[in-house]
Amino acid sequence: MSELALPRCAPSCVAPWWARGPHAQTVLGHLAPVRAPRLSMRARREIELDDGDRLVAHELAGQSGVLALLFHGLSGDADADYMRGAAQQLSARGHAVWAVEHRGCGAGRGLARRPYHSGRSADIAAVVRAARAAFPASIVVAVGFSISGNIVLLHAGQRLAPQADAVLAVHPPIDLAQAAHDLHSGLNRLYELRFVTRLRRAARELELLGTVRARGALRRRASIAEFDDCFTAPVSGFASAAEYYERCSAAPHLSAIETPTVILSSLDDPLVRAETLRATPRSPATLLHLEQAGGHMAYLSRDGRWLERALVHYVEALAHHVRGQRAP
Numbered sequence: 155m156s157e158l159a160l161p162r163c164a165p166s167c168v169a170p171w172w173a174r175g176p177h178a179q180t181v182l183g184h185l186a187p188v189r190a191p192r193l194s195m196r197a198r199r200e201i202e203l204d205d206g207d208r209l210v211a212h213e214l215a216g217q218s219g220v221l222a223l224l225f226h227g228l229s230g231d232a233d234a235d236y237m238r239g240a241a242q243q244l245s246a247r248g249h250a251v252w253a254v255e256h257r258g259c260g261a262g263r264g265l266a267r268r269p270y271h272s273g274r275s276a277d278i279a280a281v282v283r284a285a286r287a288a289f290p291a292s293i294v295v296a297v298g299f300s301i302s303g304n305i306v307l308l309h310a311g312q313r314l315a316p317q318a319d320a321v322l323a324v325h326p327p328i329d330l331a332q333a334a335h336d337l338h339s340g341l342n343r344l345y346e347l348r349f350v351t352r353l354r355r356a357a358r359e360l361e362l363l364g365t366v367r368a369r370g371a372l373r374r375r376a377s378i379a380e381f382d383d384c385f386t387a388p389v390s391g392f393a394s395a396a397e398y399y400e401r402c403s404a405a406p407h408l409s410a411i412e413t414p415t416v417i418l419s420s421l422d423d424p425l426v427r428a429e430t431l432r433a434t435p436r437s438p439a440t441l442l443h444l445e446q447a448g449g450h451m452a453y454l455s456r457d458g459r460w461l462e463r464a465l466v467h468y469v470e471a472l473a474h475h476v477r478g479q480r481a482p
Contacts (some may be wrong), residue, residue, distance in 0.1 A: 156416070159233065160253070163239060163458045163463065163468060167448050167453045167460035168425065168459075170453050170454065170456050171447075175449075177341055179452040179453070180451075180452050182452070182454060183473055185450020190242035192232075192233050193212045193214075193233055193237060193238055193253040194212060194231070195472065196213055196214055197212065197213045199212075199288075200285075201280060201281055201284045203277055205343065206267075207268060209281075210261040211223075211249070211252040212255075213250070213252055214241055214245045217248050217250075218473075219291065219473075219474045220250065220293050220470075221292040222248045222249055222469055223252050223254055223281055223294065223296045224240055224241060225278070225302035226255065226256070226302060227301050228300060229356070231255050231261075232254075232259070234268065240465045242293045256270035257269060261472065263359065263362070267363065268350070268360075268365065268389065269360060272301050272305060272308075275305055276314060278296060279294045279314045279315065287423055289333045291440025293324065295472055295478065296320070297321075297469065298452070300482075301326075303327075304323070304330065305404075306326075307316075307411070307415070307417070309330060310407075310415055311391055311407025311408055317413050319472075319473075320415065321411075321414070323418070325423055325449060325451050326348065327433075328403060328405040328408065328431065330402060331371075331396065331400070331403070334395070336425060337378050341382065346378055349406060350378060353378075353385075354372065366385075369387075370384055371384075372384045382395035382398055408434055408436045408437065409436060410437060411436070413439060414476060414479075416442075416472065417436075417440060419445070419454070421445065422446070422448065422449060423448070423449060425450045426450065431444065
């Protein structure tokens with residue numbers, strides 16, 4: 155397999171003085187207003203999954219022959235700031251976009267009996283299948299943010315059919331046990347409490363539907379590992395959080411990826427260790443781009459939001475690469 159050669163997104167992200175440091179970037183990047191319309195107001199498409207559950211994708215039309223499938227991060231939905239910003243910029247370039255909400259998220263509440271989790275790679279396959287049925291001639295690029303970055307990499311590494319034509323994983327926590335440990339440490343605990351509060355609410359909604367049941371009571375200030383051990387693992391068929399993390403981490407599968415893939419992250423991400431991304435063996439089809447600064451999916455720069463520019467760059471670079479491979 156030849157090594158993936160793509161032009162690097164340039165120039166680099168240069169943080170303004172007031173947004174320097176991992177937590178300043180991360181917090182301010184997600185508090186700063188995004189001037190992009192809500193995706194939940196776009197055309198809605200329901201996608202049936204292998205077990206009969208359904209999820210929702212919100213659609214923006216395009217004419218370029220490229221369809222970007224955007225998958226949100228943990229406890230998010232289609233209206234997350236990074237989803238809206240990415241969709242707006244990709245649409246402005248003429249690309250079609252599906253902003254996909256995982257099981258039970260956003261407009262999909264009540265359509266799924268089971269929760270999504272970091273190993274739902276079969277759900278990615280179902281969305282790709284629906285995308286190919288709707289747009290058989292389009293180049294399909296799967297873009298996963300944060301926890302969805304792990305899922306799209308897992309899907310590519312497991313080689314589940316059908317595959318997207320290309321993959322872009324943004325700040326993927328490819329070692330789930332390590333990510334859970336780091337999320338429970340230091341200032342990261344503030345992010346963890348926010349995640350767990352949202353996840354507890356979603357879990358309660360599923361319990362009220364009567365389709366799942368947690369294993370014991372969960373304390374109010376539980377860690378993400380405790381939540382996964384009490385809820386995610388047992389309702390998803392895992393014996394424990396440890397087994398769930400081991401079986402659903404993308405790291406062991408990166409060397410098997412054949413789909414052209416870009417992993418984008420920053421050296422100062424407080425939630426995803428750059429050294430883990432560097433040290434994990436990758437296939438020649440996988441390109442790693444680590445920015446000096448950006449926090450966790452923030453990238454406030456002197457000239458705007460660098461991440462949106464990088465996403466457009468790599469979606470288009472990957473699509474160009476795929477077209478080149480298809481050319482006779």
